[in-house]
Amino acid sequence: MTSPRTLLSAWNLSPKKQYGQNFLADPSTAEMIIFRSKILPEDIILEVGSGLGALTIPLAAAAHQVYAVEKDPNLVQVLQNEILSKSIDNVEILNENILKLDINGLAAKHDRKIIVFGNLPYNISSQILIKLIKERSCVSRAILMFQKELAQRICGKPGSKDYGRISVMLKYCADTAKIADVKASLFYPKPKIDSEILEIRFKEHQDVVADDETFFFSVIKAAFGKRRKTLKNSLSASELGISAQNAESALNSAGIDPSRRSETLNIEEFVKLGNTVYKSMI
Known part of the structure; x- marks a missing residue:
């Protein structure tokens, strides 16, 4: 060489x-x-x-x-x-x-x-x-x-x-x-x-699957867009177009405390959150 x-x-x-x-x-x-x-x-x-x-x-x-x-x-x-x-x-x-x-x-x-x-x-x-x-x-x-x-x-x-x-x-x-x-x-x-x-x-077979993968990736991006903020504030300040009230409601429905920050969620929680937000918007 x-x-x-x-x-x-x-x-x-x-x-x-x-x-x-x-x-x-x-x-x-x-x-x-x-x-x-x-x-x-x-x-x-x-x-x-x-x-x-x-x-x-x-x-x-x-x-x-x-x-x-x-x-x-x-x-x-x-x-x-x-x-x-x-x-x-x-x-x-x-x-x-x-x-x-x-x-x-x-x-x-x-x-x-x-x-x-x-x-x-x-x-x-x-x-x-x-x-x-x-x-x-x-x-x-x-x-x-x-x-x-x-x-x-x-x-x-x-x-x-x-x-x-x-x-x-x-x-x-x-x-x-x-x-x-x-x-x-x-x-x-x-x-x-x-x-x-x-x-x-x-992976050939995933452990958890998002209902809509494109939207799921958007939720991840939104969650980390303002990582110093709570998830409620990060989601409502993002391009997802949801209000603070709807963000809080979706987080509660997913069993996730709205005051948590993005870096504390595991992958299963992220998928559950993504699916919950997605269902609330269709």
């Missing part, structure tokens, strides 16, 4: 802050990630932010097909050259924005669910996660690298300061586990903090 610094220099390129580019510079770490992820020869991979191919190339050796999504057109040229030089024929590079990509269409080509990989840019990590949650019918699991502080929020538990909108949405539909820590020193350029790799495995 050619070092990112050397490769970028050869192409007269430099990392772009607007894309959150920090390139993995240690091939053994890439191999470790793929080994622990237990990729099978029949797997279809969607890689988010393929960059210079640190994960793309070893993924191609392990899986049946890799779709490498890279927004930066300059890096697409570099990656194409790397792929060709190694005679790899099972990688398709997509110069697209992951947030606009038709993931279902890719899965449909192979008539099977896909696995998502990626070292996610910090500034759009939450948006990508929400997209995967909403399109999880065609995604079996995701192995994603986050800055450590975001990974901790994703895995936040009820009652903790890390518990928030994303952790609730994931607890509703997925099981999350840590795969590894990755030191900041293993990237070029070196980020300010270390990273953490999480496996997000979407």
